[in-house]
Amino acid sequence: xxxxxxxxxxxxxxxxxxETDRRFWQIGPFQLWAAALPSEIRLAFARGEDPLETTxxxxxxGQCRDVRAGVEVRRFGFRHPPNSLELIPALAxxxxxxxxxxxxxxxxxxxVTVFVSTPMWIRVVAxxxxxxxxxxPTHRPSDSWxxxxxxxxxxxxxxxxxxxxxxxxxxxxxxxxxxxxRVKNGSTTDLNIEKMKxxxxxxxxxxxxxxxxxxxxxxxxxxxxxxxxxxxxxxGPPNEAPDATLAAAPRSPLQRGLLTRAxxxxxx
Numbered sequence: 001x002x003x004x005x006x007x008x009x010x011x012x013x014x015x016x017x018x019e020t021d022r023r024f025w026q027i028g029p030f031q032l033w034a035a036a037l038p039s040e041i042r043l044a045f046a047r048g049e050d051p052l053e054t055t056x057x058x059x060x061x062g063q064c065r066d067v068r069a070g071v072e073v074r075r076f077g078f079r080h081p082p083n084s085l086e087l088i089p090a091l092a093x094x095x096x097x098x099x100x101x102x103x104x105x106x107x108x109x110x111x112v113t114v115f116v117s118t119p120m121w122i123r124v125v126a127x128x129x130x131x132x133x134x135x136x137p138t139h140r141p142s143d144s145w146x147x148x149x150x151x152x153x154x155x156x157x158x159x160x161x162x163x164x165x166x167x168x169x170x171x172x173x174x175x176x177x178x179x180x181x182r183v184k185n186g187s188t189t190d191l192n193i194e195k196m197k198x199x200x201x202x203x204x205x206x207x208x209x210x211x212x213x214x215x216x217x218x219x220x221x222x223x224x225x226x227x228x229x230x231x232x233x234x235x236g237p238p239n240e241a242p243d244a245t246l247a248a249a250p251r252s253p254l255q256r257g258l259l260t261r262a263x264x265x266x267x268x
Contacts, residue, residue: 100196
């Protein structure tokens with residue numbers, strides 16, 4: 001029997017795992033198996049080929065499908081194995097560069113709000129001791145260098161996005177978190193946004209009652225042609241998700257007054 005979690009506040013919660021139990025989750029393209037053995041917890045995981053997969057399901061103990069061939073398996077030993085596992089969402093462990101499918105032009109003194117989704121990581125935490133057994137991406141984004149040169153910049157992840165301006169046009173995917181991004185062009189020249197860098201390690205994850213995942217809103221504001229952008233974080237979930245509650249704190253503390261190079265493709 002399969003539980004559908006899309007209407008039960010998402011997949012992030014604690015699951016009982018008694019000895020000899022097996023569990024299976026599918027969260028978008030990510031598949032996870034867990035098995036409780038004497039003195040051991042065994043986890044296996046794999047990712048499908050479609051990074052936009054929308055499946056969200058979990059199979060109950062005793063009715064779990066077998067681990068398929070070719071997946072990565074990790075074993076964890078315990079004197080007293082935990083009787084539960086908790087699944088916790090997280091954002092990427094380094095910034096994500098969102099690449100709109102088509103560049104977005106923003107004239108001087110204009111601002112726009114876009115909805116950007118990025119893939120989440122899953123942390124598997126064992127029992128009351130809260131030992132983190134896994135911290136892995138549901139979909140492994142490609143690496144991307146963001147900066148004006150090979151010597152100046154930082155290693156990020158790249159994520160293709162439609163940068164929708166209408167939330168209703170954004171598909172619901174259980175393994176991705178939505179960010180409300182306000183872009184302000186305070187410069188005297190056009191801002192041609194070919195790439196936007198989101199500081200995901202400093203961002204939280206929130207979940208709604210219907211199982212949709214969000215981050216706090218982010219404002220990226222450019223003042224001069226070659227100046228770094230000011231980054232401001234909203235407090236709490238965005239207005240578009242008023243019932244959302246905190247699912248995971250940021251990986252790194254939020255930084256006030258953060259200045260960073262947030263855009264690429266700026267026209268002089």
